[in-house]
Amino acid sequence: MQIARTIADMKRLRRKCRGTVGFVPTMGYLHEGHLELVRVAKKANLVVAVSIFVNPTQFAPSEDFKAYPRDLDRDLSLLKSVKTDIVFIPSEAEMYPEGYNSWVVLKGITETLEGRSRPTHFQGVTTVCNKLFNIVEPDKAYFGQKDAQQVLVIQKMVADLDMNLEIVVAPTVRESDGLAMSSRNTYLMPEERQSAVVLYKSLCLAKEMYEKGERDAARIKAAMAELITTVPGAQIDYISTSDIDTLQEVDQIAGKILVSLAVRIGKPRLIDNIILG
Amino acid sequence: MQIARTIADMKRLRRKCRGTVGFVPTMGYLHEGHLELVRVAKKANLVVAVSIFVNPTQFAPSEDFKAYPRDLDRDLSLLKSVKTDIVFIPSEAEMYPEGYNSWVVLKGITETLEGRSRPTHFQGVTTVCNKLFNIVEPDKAYFGQKDAQQVLVIQKMVADLDMNLEIVVAPTVRESDGLAMSSRNTYLMPEERQSAVVLYKSLCLAKEMYEKGERDAARIKAAMAELITTVPGAQIDYISTSDIDTLQEVDQIAGKILVSLAVRIGKPRLIDNIILG
Numbered sequence: 201m202q203i204a205r206t207i208a209d210m211k212r213l214r215r216k217c218r219g220t221v222g223f224v225p226t227m228g229y230l231h232e233g234h235l236e237l238v239r240v241a242k243k244a245n246l247v248v249a250v251s252i253f254v255n256p257t258q259f260a261p262s263e264d265f266k267a268y269p270r271d272l273d274r275d276l277s278l279l280k281s282v283k284t285d286i287v288f289i290p291s292e293a294e295m296y297p298e299g300y301n302s303w304v305v306l307k308g309i310t311e312t313l314e315g316r317s318r319p320t321h322f323q324g325v326t327t328v329c330n331k332l333f334n335i336v337e338p339d340k341a342y343f344g345q346k347d348a349q350q351v352l353v354i355q356k357m358v359a360d361l362d363m364n365l366e367i368v369v370a371p372t373v374r375e376s377d378g379l380a381m382s383s384r385n386t387y388l389m390p391e392e393r394q395s396a397v398v399l400y401k402s403l404c405l406a407k408e409m410y411e412k413g414e415r416d417a418a419r420i421k422a423a424m425a426e427l428i429t430t431v432p433g434a435q436i437d438y439i440s441t442s443d444i445d446t447l448q449e450v451d452q453i454a455g456k457i458l459v460s461l462a463v464r465i466g467k468p469r470l471i472d473n474i475i476l477g
Numbered sequence: 478m479q480i481a482r483t484i485a486d487m488k489r490l491r492r493k494c495r496g497t498v499g500f501v502p503t504m505g506y507l508h509e510g511h512l513e514l515v516r517v518a519k520k521a522n523l524v525v526a527v528s529i530f531v532n533p534t535q536f537a538p539s540e541d542f543k544a545y546p547r548d549l550d551r552d553l554s555l556l557k558s559v560k561t562d563i564v565f566i567p568s569e570a571e572m573y574p575e576g577y578n579s580w581v582v583l584k585g586i587t588e589t590l591e592g593r594s595r596p597t598h599f600q601g602v603t604t605v606c607n608k609l610f611n612i613v614e615p616d617k618a619y620f621g622q623k624d625a626q627q628v629l630v631i632q633k634m635v636a637d638l639d640m641n642l643e644i645v646v647a648p649t650v651r652e653s654d655g656l657a658m659s660s661r662n663t664y665l666m667p668e669e670r671q672s673a674v675v676l677y678k679s680l681c682l683a684k685e686m687y688e689k690g691e692r693d694a695a696r697i698k699a700a701m702a703e704l705i706t707t708v709p710g711a712q713i714d715y716i717s718t719s720d721i722d723t724l725q726e727v728d729q730i731a732g733k734i735l736v737s738l739a740v741r742i743g744k745p746r747l748i749d750n751i752i753l754g
Contacts, residue, residue: 304580306578307578362484
């Protein structure tokens with residue numbers, strides 16, 4: 201496993217690669233969801249590169265950039281265990297040197313859901329992914345369905361800016377009780393951890409209602425909200441049923457619909473989603 | 478000479494190229510300045526690609542997008558005469574399909590000079606160049622010094638976003654009387670064409686003062702303005718002496734200083750610049 205800590209080193213390693221390169225960008229503190237992305241990438245590419253970079257520009261000043269969990273030694277040994285070929289670990293100064301001032305900005309689909317709650321978030325995500333794609337030059341980059349809006353935003357950036365890679369989406373990996381894996385789950389106190397499963401339970405309820413024939417979005421969202429509010433310490437940020445392409449809210453469930461939600465469980469804010477139709 | 482009219486075709490042609498690719502992005506209505514860029518590119522690369530695309534997103538609604546001069550047949554025969562290998566001529570719908578909504582935005586150096594007079598201009602320039610660089614994947618791209626701020630903005634975009642190409646700047650090509658070549662010169666009425674040389678003359682005056690020891694920026698700019706206002710129909714938009722890297726105005730001429738100006742001669746707005754130091 202080779203490690204690059206500078207952009208120049210990463211570009212040098214890239215130029216030596218033969219065959220296709222799969223790329224998994226991460227903020228570290230890896231869990232089974234990340235490792236699954238590496239495994240999927242391994243199957244389709246000769247070389248797999250993973251980046252570990254807690255990207256400051258996608259956190260608002262009020263958010264958890266400083267507190268975001270980090271454990272590089274553990275991350276490296278996990279990446280080795282799944283046979284990662286290259287790990288790119290740039291510093292903040294390497295990615296955003298003094299005077300840095302270029303931003304990749306998507307309008308429209310970044311302004312709803314997560315973007316409404318976190319108005320500067322996606323500009324940070326698209327900018328860092330644009331840079332990472334230019335540095336690593338992957339044939340394919342792998343993202344988890346858990347961050348559904350992020351996936352759509354990055355796919356749209358790649359399409360709009362004619363970038364030369366394919367975005368591959370892998371299913372959300374869940375704990376045995378259904379909680380979507382997330383580095384932020386480590387923030388949960390033991391009793392909050394138990395409460396957190398309500399996000400998944402509410403999505404299962406939506407699916408059940410849909411399968412029984414319910415098509416009224418408001419009734420589905422109301423039932424989800426009712427379930428969530430039974431849990432102590434759960435605070436709903438949003439529950440949404442939106443068109444899978446435009447992320448515009450729908451009144452009726454028809455075609456492919458993204459059911460997504462953000463809920464604060466104690467301090468941490470968790471997100472999850474499923475697709476109906 | 479091969480012609481690509483779609484992004485897919487251009488990418489296909491690019492994949493067949495062996496050796497380095499030099500790229501000259503243009504808005505067409507080519508003049509000797511563009512042809513000189515092709516010649517310079519030819520000397521350093523095995524393949525030279527030129528794009529012709531009047532980019533709507535770099536014109537404000539009040540500007541001359543509709544009136545911008547176009548003559549594709551003439552452009553193609555000129556490009557053939559300088560042995561261009563590939564010409565990329567995308568349509569507006571090809572570059573900006575319905576729902577297009579991704580922008581590359583540079584702050585700081587885009588907010589002064591041209592950016593002050595044309596606040597949405599550089600966002601259009603950086604976005605289209607970012608797309609073109611991803612489509613053509615050149616080793617080097619060639620720009621003229623006449624658009625000094627554009628060169629700096631694009632160099633900064635390439636550096637900040639870690640793009641894999643080098644920006645090469647070629648000197649401004651001038652008419653025999655000194656007027657900088659520009660597609661917009663065609664807008665000039667015969668008597669305006671005579672007046673237009675005052676931009677260059679005022680830059681020569683600045684250089685002369687500098688060479689005689691003048692270091693006070695205000696005095697240089699005042700002398701330039703005085704000269705320009707003797708010309709009937711000339712309206713100064715700005716005269717600037719700025720740091721070559723940051724484009725911040727300076728009081729004293731020290732180090733490398735960009736002397737630049739924008740002047741309306743009748744209807745057309747012309748720009749020019751020289752570097753002192």
